[in-house]
Amino acid sequence: MSSSVLTEEAIPASTVQHGAPGTRGSAGTRAVRYALLVAFVLLVLLPLYVLLVTSFKPSADISADTAWSLPHRLSVEGWGHAWQTLSPPLLRSLILAVSVAVISSVLGAMNGFVFARWTFPGAQVVFTLFLFGMFIPYQAVMIPLQAMFLQMQDTAPFVDGIVKLIIAHCIYGIPICSLIFRNYYATAVPREILEAAKVDGAGMLRVLRSVVLPISAPAFVVAMIWQFTSAWNDFLFALFLTTRNNGPVTYALNELAGGQNPDYSSIMAGVLIASLPTLLVYILLGRYFIGGLMSGSVK
Amino acid sequence: MATVKFDEASRIYPGNDKPSVDRLNIDIADGEFLVLVGPSGCGKSTSLRMLAGLEEVNDGKIWIGDRDVTNLSPKDRDVAMVFQNYALYPHMTVADNMGFALKIAGVEKSEIRKRVEEAAKILDLEPYLERKPKALSGGQRQRVAMGRAIVRSPQVFLMDEPLSNLDAKLRVQTRTQIASLQRRLGVTTVYVTHDQIEAMTMGDRVAVLKDGILQQCDTPRHMYDRPNNVFVAGFIGSPAMNLLEVKVVDGGVRLGNGTYPVGRDHLKEASGDSVTMGVRPEDLTLTSAGQGIPVVVDVVEELGADAYIYGTASDAKQHQDVDESGADLPERPFIARVDGRRPPQKGETVYLAPKEGHVHMFDSESGKRLGD
Numbered sequence: 001m002s003s004s005v006l007t008e009e010a011i012p013a014s015t016v017q018h019g020a021p022g023t024r025g026s027a028g029t030r031a032v033r034y035a036l037l038v039a040f041v042l043l044v045l046l047p048l049y050v051l052l053v054t055s056f057k058p059s060a061d062i063s064a065d066t067a068w069s070l071p072h073r074l075s076v077e078g079w080g081h082a083w084q085t086l087s088p089p090l091l092r093s094l095i096l097a098v099s100v101a102v103i104s105s106v107l108g109a110m111n112g113f114v115f116a117r118w119t120f121p122g123a124q125v126v127f128t129l130f131l132f133g134m135f136i137p138y139q140a141v142m143i144p145l146q147a148m149f150l151q152m153q154d155t156a157p158f159v160d161g162i163v164k165l166i167i168a169h170c171i172y173g174i175p176i177c178s179l180i181f182r183n184y185y186a187t188a189v190p191r192e193i194l195e196a197a198k199v200d201g202a203g204m205l206r207v208l209r210s211v212v213l214p215i216s217a218p219a220f221v222v223a224m225i226w227q228f229t230s231a232w233n234d235f236l237f238a239l240f241l242t243t244r245n246n247g248p249v250t251y252a253l254n255e256l257a258g259g260q261n262p263d264y265s266s267i268m269a270g271v272l273i274a275s276l277p278t279l280l281v282y283i284l285l286g287r288y289f290i291g292g293l294m295s296g297s298v299k
Numbered sequence: 300m301a302t303v304k305f306d307e308a309s310r311i312y313p314g315n316d317k318p319s320v321d322r323l324n325i326d327i328a329d330g331e332f333l334v335l336v337g338p339s340g341c342g343k344s345t346s347l348r349m350l351a352g353l354e355e356v357n358d359g360k361i362w363i364g365d366r367d368v369t370n371l372s373p374k375d376r377d378v379a380m381v382f383q384n385y386a387l388y389p390h391m392t393v394a395d396n397m398g399f400a401l402k403i404a405g406v407e408k409s410e411i412r413k414r415v416e417e418a419a420k421i422l423d424l425e426p427y428l429e430r431k432p433k434a435l436s437g438g439q440r441q442r443v444a445m446g447r448a449i450v451r452s453p454q455v456f457l458m459d460e461p462l463s464n465l466d467a468k469l470r471v472q473t474r475t476q477i478a479s480l481q482r483r484l485g486v487t488t489v490y491v492t493h494d495q496i497e498a499m500t501m502g503d504r505v506a507v508l509k510d511g512i513l514q515q516c517d518t519p520r521h522m523y524d525r526p527n528n529v530f531v532a533g534f535i536g537s538p539a540m541n542l543l544e545v546k547v548v549d550g551g552v553r554l555g556n557g558t559y560p561v562g563r564d565h566l567k568e569a570s571g572d573s574v575t576m577g578v579r580p581e582d583l584t585l586t587s588a589g590q591g592i593p594v595v596v597d598v599v600e601e602l603g604a605d606a607y608i609y610g611t612a613s614d615a616k617q618h619q620d621v622d623e624s625g626a627d628l629p630e631r632p633f634i635a636r637v638d639g640r641r642p643p644q645k646g647e648t649v650y651l652a653p654k655e656g657h658v659h660m661f662d663s664e665s666g667k668r669l670g671d
Contacts, residue, residue, distance in 0.1 A: 192386035195353050199457075200400035200447070201374040210399070214390040 055079060055268035062264045078265025079273075082256065086270050089252035092162050093232055094277065096248050100169040100231040101224040107170065108177020108223050113212055115178065116185035117194050118204055127182070133175035138236045146240055161246025165238060169231045177223045184219035185212070221285050229278050249274045301364030301454040303327040303350065303487055308359035308369075310345050310511075319345045321511040322359060327504075330485045332478065333516075334502030336492055337534070342511035343491045344459055350489060351457050352376050363454055374403075379448035380457040384464060385440045387432040387447075393419075394428040397446045411450075418449045421480070438469050445477070449484070456481070456488040462497065474501060495535050499523070507531050525659075529666035532577045532659055538607060538634045540577045543592070544663060547572055552660075555592045559653065565660050565670030574669065575661040580607060582657035583635040585643075591652030594633050599642050606642035608635050608649070 050067060058075040114120070115127045145168060152159050159167065189212065197207045235250040242248065244255055253274050257267045304327070310320040320342040327333045335343040348354035350361055352373035360369045368376050379400070387396050395402075397418060398411040406414075419425045422442040432440055441461060448456055461477070462470045478501045481488050492498055498505045499519040506516040507530070515527040526532035532540045545552040547569060551560040554576075566574065594610040609632040635651050643649050660669040 190384065190386065192382045192384055193388060195351075195373075196380065196382060196386040196447075197388070197399070198353065198373040199351055199376075199378060199380045200451075201403040202399075203374065206403060211388055 051268045051272055055082075055265050055272060057265055059263055059265055075265065078263065078267075079269040081263065081266040082270035082273055085256055085266070086249055086252055086273055089247060089249040090273070090277075092246070093248040093250070093274075096162050096165050096169070097228045097232040097277070099166045100173060101228040103166070104170045104173035104177045104227050105181075105220050105223040107174055108179075108181045109213065109216055109219070110208065111174065111178035112181025112183075112185055112219070113208055115182040117189070117191065117212075118207075127178075130175050130178050133172075134179070138172075142236070142240055145237075149241065161242050162248065164241045165231070165234070165248065168237050168241065169227070169234065173227045173230070176226060180223045180226070181216070181219050184216065184222075188218070189215060225281060225285050228281050232278055301487060302329050302362070303333075303455055303489065304360075304362040305346070305350075306360040306362065308346070308349060308361050309357050310342075310349055310354055311357045317511070318357070319511050320349065323508075323511075323513055325506055325513065325516055327487060327489065330487055332481050332488045332490065332501060332503045334490045334492060334498040334505045335508060336495055336498035336505055337508035337514075339493060340510075341508040343493075343508050345511075346508070347380075347457050347459055347489055347491045350455070351378055351380050376455075377453050378455045378457055379451045379453040381444045381448050381459065381461045383460040385432075385444040385461075387440060387443055389432055392429050392431060393424060393435070393443050393446075396432065396443055397450050400447070400451045414450045415446075418446045421449065422446050437465055438473070441465060441473065445480075449480075452486075454487065456486050456490075458488065458490045460492055461490075462492075463494075477501065496537060499535065505535075507534060509534075525668070525671075526577075527668050529575055529577070529661045532661065536579060538580050540579050540659070541583075541633055541635075542661075543576045543578075543612065544573050545576045547574060552576060554652075555590065555650070557590055559658070561658070561660060562670065568662065568669050569660075570662055570664045573663050575663050575666070576653075577659035577661060578653040578657065580634040581636040582654045583651040584654060585635075585637060586650045586652040588650055591650040592633070594635070594649050594651055596643050596645055596647050596649060597632060599645055601639060601642060604639050606637050606639045608637055608643060609633070610635075610649070 053070055054062060054067065055078050056074050056076070057071040058073055058077060061072060111130070115123055115130075149159065149164050193211060194207055197211045202210065232248075233250065234248075235254065238248050238251045239254075242251055244251065253267075253270050256263075256270050303325075305323045305325045307322045307324060308320060309318045309322050311318045323342075323346055325333070335346055337343050345354055349356050350363075352368065352371060352375075356369050360367055362368065363376060363378070388399065391399065394412075394415050397415045401411045401414065415428070416425070419428055422445060424439065424442055424446055427435060427439060427443075432443065435443065441464070444461065448458075458477075462473055465473060474497060490497075490501060502519060504516060505519055505522055507514040507522070509530050515522055515531045517525075522531065522535055526535060526540075529542060533542060545554060545559075547553075547566050548558055551558045552566075552574065553559075559576075592612050594608070594612050596608050596610045598609040600607040600609070612633045633651075635649075637643065661667060662669055
């Protein structure tokens with residue numbers, strides 16, 4: 001889901017018009033095309049359906065035989081229980097994801113600006129090294145990361161729980177955010193605007209603050225959605241850097257789902273609750289209107 | 300206000316062996332309007348950007364007034380620049396665009412407002428001060444870009460083809476406005492264009508560049524009357540000067556069946572036994588058959604008072620420009636200005652003779668002007 005948003009933002013609207021099948025082909029091919037599309041949509045929505053119906057069933061009614069049927073009796077018990085268990089970690093996840101989204105986008109904007117428009121000798125090499133960062137798997141740094149935080153425990157005891165995750169995700173997000181902003185600045189922000197600002201007397205930080213950042217909204221949307229989602233969805237870092245008392249919602253969800261006697265309705269409700277925020281972010285930010293932001297600047 | 304001096308200034312782009320600007324020397328007087336002109340890739344924009352501080356100077360020096368600015372950053376040079384595509388800040392209003400430099404310089408808000416309003420008045424931008432650039436027409440945006448330069452009262456104005464994005468009519472209108480505005484403000488101005496008409500009409504002096512090398516820097520009149528070399532001769536003037544390869548004979552050069560008299564001292568410097576002769580279209584007259592250059596008329600352009608005939612000179616070999624790739628450029632027609640009321644017909648053969656004293660002689664090999 002996140003990757004589709006990224007490409008849609010990155011590709012100009014005019015090239016994303018292949019979704020207009022009604023204009024081509026005969027009625028027959030069109031019918032086939034729609035049938036296929038509907039089939040795929042149903043396929044994608046099936047698990048969601050099971051989640052939804054199960055979450056409203058009382059625990060006693062849940063069995064594999066009736067998994068597909070609608071609930072006989074409506075019950076919000078599962079939702080209540082899930083909310084009670086998940087609301088503190090939900091808040092922590094929210095703090096985590098928002099902090100990560102904001103901090104790493106700002107860092108990415110600064111890096112991207114320098115890589116694209118205020119280059120220095122050797123910038124290309126440094127940028128390539130940055131990109132390598134994207135290909136380091138989480139698993140590879142698990143132990144060194146844990147060791148580093150353990151060492152920090154004495155000197156900086158406040159680095160714990162969510163703060164650890166914020167630091168880890170911000171660092172991990174620097175490569176991708178730098179890439180997003182670099183590409184945006186290299187293509188969408190005309191060089192002349194920055195040159196005009198330089199001639200007008202602005203230094204690097206002034207150009208960044210007064211000219212570049214105010215016209216970076218589209219790149220911020222992309223980078224923030226990306227970072228919000230990856231921080232929100234992360235389970236691996238949460239698992240080895242936090243505990244049940246200070247971990248994010250993914251950790252808590254795992255706790256909820258584990259155990260001898262799983263309460264399926266609360267698990268399903270919990271899954272839905274935990275996935276709502278990312279959905280909201282897509283709806284709110286993803287529809288951000290990009291066109292026309294740069295218009296009037298040049299020519 | 301200040302003088303500007305390019306002192307052997309050179310720019311070599313990384314990865315190139317040939318300099319894009321090669322030891323440029325120009326002295327620009329205080330308050331002068333200097334136009335840099337030349338074909339694309341000649342180094343005119345690079346020269347301007349070197350003066351702005353946007354392009355590194357690899358060799359030589361640049362002076363503004365008595366300050367050596369060669370290694371200063373743009374913000375310390377006190378120059379204002381108008382870009383070809385205007386480069387307005389899209390998120391700022393017209394007033395903020397114009398006042399941005401002053402704001403950075405720490406000028407008081409009321410003073411900024413005052414100066415922006417003054418500039419807006421000069422440029423007829425008063426109703427648009429609170430608009431964003433996207434709500435403006437092309438001409439208005441161009442004026443905002445001008446305004447951004449004016450409010451600063453800089454030492455030097457730099458303009459990089461500021462009219463090339465306007466339509467033809469507006470371009471002519473704005474051309475005059477910029478020239479008169481510059482005279483009024485008296486700010487030293489360096490203006491880059493590829494359009495030789497803009498160069499001739501706007502500049503106090505015109506500097507013609509080709510392949511990074513300054514060909515000639517002179518007043519428009521003098522440059523038109525006495526081009527230094529074949530390139531300037533062909534570049535300045537519209538329609539272009541006719542250039543012919545002619546054989547040197549006793550007492551002059553061979554032209555058609557006759558001899559066109561040319562002073563001995565003109566030809567004694569010539570390196571070969573032929574020279575390049577240049578004649579402007581308006582310096583040709585129709586003569587009787589058998590004399591002068593026979594030309595078959597291909598096209599007649601009637602402009603009312605005048606008419607231009609475009610034709611093929613049937614015997615004289617025409618001088619061919621050779622571009623950098625070594626390929627011959629398409630053959631240029633022979634052009635002559637004739638009386639608009641009695642133009643010759645298409646397909647007719649006419650005989651054209653240059654007016655006495657209105658020909659230019661160039662060395663066939665070096666292209667340099669011969670004699671006076």
